[in-house]
Amino acid sequence: MPKVSLTVNGKPVSVEVENRTLLVEMLREQLRLTGTHVGCDTSQCGACVVHVNGASVKSCTILAVQCEGAEVLTIEGLAAPDGTLHPMQEAFREYHALQCGFCTPGMVMSAIDLVQRNPQGLSDREIREGLEGNLCRCTGYHNIVRAIAAAQVVMHGKAKELPRAAE
Amino acid sequence: MGYEGIGASVRRREDLRFLSGRGTYTDDINRPHQAYAVIVRSPHAHARIRGIDISAARSAPGVIAVFTGADMAAEKIGGLPCGWQVKNKDGTPMAEPPHPVLAIGKVRHVGDPVAVVIAETKAQARDAAERIAIEWEVLPAAATMEAALQPGAPSVHDDVPGNVCYDWHLGDKAAVDAAFAKACKVARLELVNNRLIPNAMEPRCAVGEYDAATGDYTLWTTSQNPHVIRLLMGAFVLNIPEHKLRVVAPDVGGGFGSKIYHYAEEAIVTWAAGKLKRPVKWTADRTESFTSDAHGRDHVTEAELALDDQGRFLALRVRTLANMGAYLSTFAPCVPTYLYATLLAGVYTTPAIYAEVKAVFTNTVPVDAYRGAGRPEATFLLERLVDIAALEMGIDRVEIRRRNFIPKDAFPYQTPVALQYDSGDYHRTLDEALKAANWDTFEQRRAEAARRGKLRGIGISTYIEACGIAPSAVVGSLGARAGLYEVANIRVNPTGSITVFTGTHSHGQGHETTFAQLIADRFGVPMSQVEIVHGDTAKVPFGMGTYGSRSLAVGGSAIVRASDKIIAKAKRIAAHLLEASVEDIDFKDGMFRVAGTDRVKSFAEVSLAAYVPHNYPIEELEPGLEETAFYDPKNFTFPAGCHICEVEIDPETGEVEVVNFTAVDDVGRVINPMIVEGQVQGGVAQGIGQALLETCVYDEAGQLLSGSMMDYTMPRADDVPCIQVGTAVTMCTHNPLGVKGCGEVGAIGAPPAVIGAVVDALRDYGVRHIDMPATSQRIWRILDAGRQRLAAE
Numbered sequence A: 001m002p003k004v005s006l007t008v009n010g011k012p013v014s015v016e017v018e019n020r021t022l023l024v025e026m027l028r029e030q031l032r033l034t035g036t037h038v039g040c041d042t043s044q045c046g047a048c049v050v051h052v053n054g055a056s057v058k059s060c061t062i063l064a065v066q067c068e069g070a071e072v073l074t075i076e077g078l079a080a081p082d083g084t085l086h087p088m089q090e091a092f093r094e095y096h097a098l099q100c101g102f103c104t105p106g107m108v109m110s111a112i113d114l115v116q117r118n119p120q121g122l123s124d125r126e127i128r129e130g131l132e133g134n135l136c137r138c139t140g141y142h143n144i145v146r147a148i149a150a151a152q153v154v155m156h157g158k159a160k161e162l163p164r165a166a167e
Numbered sequence B: 001m002g003y004e005g006i007g008a009s010v011r012r013r014e015d016l017r018f019l020s021g022r023g024t025y026t027d028d029i030n031r032p033h034q035a036y037a038v039i040v041r042s043p044h045a046h047a048r049i050r051g052i053d054i055s056a057a058r059s060a061p062g063v064i065a066v067f068t069g070a071d072m073a074a075e076k077i078g079g080l081p082c083g084w085q086v087k088n089k090d091g092t093p094m095a096e097p098p099h100p101v102l103a104i105g106k107v108r109h110v111g112d113p114v115a116v117v118i119a120e121t122k123a124q125a126r127d128a129a130e131r132i133a134i135e136w137e138v139l140p141a142a143a144t145m146e147a148a149l150q151p152g153a154p155s156v157h158d159d160v161p162g163n164v165c166y167d168w169h170l171g172d173k174a175a176v177d178a179a180f181a182k183a184c185k186v187a188r189l190e191l192v193n194n195r196l197i198p199n200a201m202e203p204r205c206a207v208g209e210y211d212a213a214t215g216d217y218t219l220w221t222t223s224q225n226p227h228v229i230r231l232l233m234g235a236f237v238l239n240i241p242e243h244k245l246r247v248v249a250p251d252v253g254g255g256f257g258s259k260i261y262h263y264a265e266e267a268i269v270t271w272a273a274g275k276l277k278r279p280v281k282w283t284a285d286r287t288e289s290f291t292s293d294a295h296g297r298d299h300v301t302e303a304e305l306a307l308d309d310q311g312r313f314l315a316l317r318v319r320t321l322a323n324m325g326a327y328l329s330t331f332a333p334c335v336p337t338y339l340y341a342t343l344l345a346g347v348y349t350t351p352a353i354y355a356e357v358k359a360v361f362t363n364t365v366p367v368d369a370y371r372g373a374g375r376p377e378a379t380f381l382l383e384r385l386v387d388i389a390a391l392e393m394g395i396d397r398v399e400i401r402r403r404n405f406i407p408k409d410a411f412p413y414q415t416p417v418a419l420q421y422d423s424g425d426y427h428r429t430l431d432e433a434l435k436a437a438n439w440d441t442f443e444q445r446r447a448e449a450a451r452r453g454k455l456r457g458i459g460i461s462t463y464i465e466a467c468g469i470a471p472s473a474v475v476g477s478l479g480a481r482a483g484l485y486e487v488a489n490i491r492v493n494p495t496g497s498i499t500v501f502t503g504t505h506s507h508g509q510g511h512e513t514t515f516a517q518l519i520a521d522r523f524g525v526p527m528s529q530v531e532i533v534h535g536d537t538a539k540v541p542f543g544m545g546t547y548g549s550r551s552l553a554v555g556g557s558a559i560v561r562a563s564d565k566i567i568a569k570a571k572r573i574a575a576h577l578l579e580a581s582v583e584d585i586d587f588k589d590g591m592f593r594v595a596g597t598d599r600v601k602s603f604a605e606v607s608l609a610a611y612v613p614h615n616y617p618i619e620e621l622e623p624g625l626e627e628t629a630f631y632d633p634k635n636f637t638f639p640a641g642c643h644i645c646e647v648e649i650d651p652e653t654g655e656v657e658v659v660n661f662t663a664v665d666d667v668g669r670v671i672n673p674m675i676v677e678g679q680v681q682g683g684v685a686q687g688i689g690q691a692l693l694e695t696c697v698y699d700e701a702g703q704l705l706s707g708s709m710m711d712y713t714m715p716r717a718d719d720v721p722c723i724q725v726g727t728a729v730t731m732c733t734h735n736p737l738g739v740k741g742c743g744e745v746g747a748i749g750a751p752p753a754v755i756g757a758v759v760d761a762l763r764d765y766g767v768r769h770i771d772m773p774a775t776s777q778r779i780w781r782i783l784d785a786g787r788q789r790l791a792a793e
């Protein structure tokens, strides 16, 4: 069986996989990083999104062997080592942008990449269009859009503190 | 710590684990020495099984076992039970054909489970499943209700010729006929309520385990109601006594009804784990979800509304065909009957109503409750009919509603279709919604859109629903085979922290937060001192689970009752400690006080005394501080409200954009406004999905054409607008919290508001109704036909 060596959440790992093993299968089944979810089998839902070399990737749509030497970041590796949440995680909580939580890891990872790719800042419309690859069945997206709009302000250094949601 | 009690938008306690990837969903659970199951499913809608050759699969690498229906029959494994019996018009019971766990003799829908392969890895099980050779005799299929009801149609079940499950009715036919005879106007509507596929984002999953040393079984499953699964699977399918069967529903990634039911795969993994003495896991691929999760809605209806010359409703007559699919799912029979026809009065004073419902077997996936369950179907029919009556009589849509509203001083209000509404103020939710949506200035926006070349329309619905299900004796008399109370066990720990065990189940609703707020409020302790436990039959005494917006109204009421018992006992302990009489003890803000004095004992001190009973009224009171309550509701609850939608249509493409959506709902007392708003927004998005995007399509042979997320259109972020939510509350009068429920209102109120807006936008094209989903193709055809008509004139 082929062996793939890569960095996952800052830690180097070496894993024996089958040729057909998907990145998400390696993460969930072999590394037991079960925060990354599988919601479909047609690359439609985005529950599986992780970052590979800094860009968001549907981990159900890439083979583990393609990730040789890559840096992979999953939802488990997002918070600071002392537990401080990433501003996007903080914003999702503050704005009630999750209900069942199943889409959430993929949604957060996609949102971070979306914001990072758009330093000029995004309108609500652009955020909605940017989330095209992620499905959420619970929230109706309303609060996800608000959370991302709030998080981008902090991520772009325009504010130190996350704008609070109205009570 | 800010205010955490009733009415505070406390941020959710469950979020930290979900946001850091540390939730525990069923597929995240892996047991030592676990094997993997893959189900072989029917590719045909209707076929006889001539033979199954498992030999090649059995000898494939890694395969541990292959089982078919014959193996289960040999061990007398029962079929999947139905939890509700509806009676025919003549009083005879509905047809209730067997529902084998694995097909025996015949398959009845694409996706019907035929065999299970269990192997060391999922890939090996999948590979081996491909090697199972089944000899089919393909039969003609009854893929639609229309086909199933034709004379000479194929019988889905050989012993149910004609494919009718039941032919049921409700209401006073004679009174309705008399009212129609003297009506000055009759509005008519034929409609299809489109079939939906729930698609909770987490696919179903089940892990079974057997402990040979103790004889105990454990099932982890994606369920909204683990005790119900334990009861049904233990007692009716596998014959495992309840004390030897533990069912755990851990974090569950959305349900919307689809995870209420007892499914074949739960029984398969539990049974196989016992046979193989190894844990067995099954996880659905999304494609499997499409052909094995219960679908929703699927009605064909004719309805007529009789009115007097003032536009007052005199009578309503409804005939509905409801699709059951190939087998009766757990609660399927009650959805198009007691959750549907009973709602046909809506918020109106219609004095006479008669509904006939024929439930039909077809060669499709079973149909059961999906968010709203019966109530969206009733609301859509009624609200569309009211719009059509208004249009045809030249009465304003808002005005005709006002003329027919049940007035706010008429409660309790007995409808002609069995329900008694306890409270509501429909004028107020309407007024507030009209104001919030700027209804009065709409024509300006229509004109402005026209200048941009867009067709803009506005739609309204004033809905009611019945939830907080349900009084056990009432549902029992209607055919339910279960009670619908809820259970709470409150354990005060020796140092005064509180653990609450609830029989409801949270799969997105945020109970861990809302229920902790309730407890914090009752006991005057910080939320950090409260733990909410749910989803495990080994921990929670009993419970009926979460569906029908019942968790707070029924489960929350059980928590209140158990809290009252705790406080009553704690007062007696406090009275002893304070050497006062119990009548003189007040409990407030976590302190027991001798009224009018400064003699107090804290809640923690009293708790400690209960567990270290050195100075304790041991002659009269047992030590300890733990109480259980079973709460059986006195009535349903009746959330109601007004939803207003504005759309813009591109006349070139037929594309619809929802530009504004306003919901003002009366959900009873609100514990956590942030969570209520989120529930409404999510429900509205599903309602918009039904109205504009989603539909399940079978071809004539019974093949599912909308069988993946590429073919079934789920609402995405750019399909839904910003959803403005308000509440205008009247209290429920019969539960201790005054709460009604908020989980389903969005999916119930939204579809007619959206379709009303689309029809309004197309008003110049001679349209009075458009069926869901109003896709751009459907709308383009209307626009095109209209343009051709104009050109011809």
Ligand code: FES
Residues within 6 Å of the ligand: A037, A038, A039, A040, A041, A042, A043, A044, A045, A046, A047, A048, A049, A058, A059, A060, A061
């Ligand atoms: S699991 Fe759905 S896109 Fe990857």
Ligand code: FES
Residues within 6 Å of the ligand: A097, A098, A099, A100, A101, A102, A103, A104, A135, A136, A137, A138, A139, B201, B253, B254, B508
């Ligand atoms: S929070 Fe449940 S799917 Fe998004």
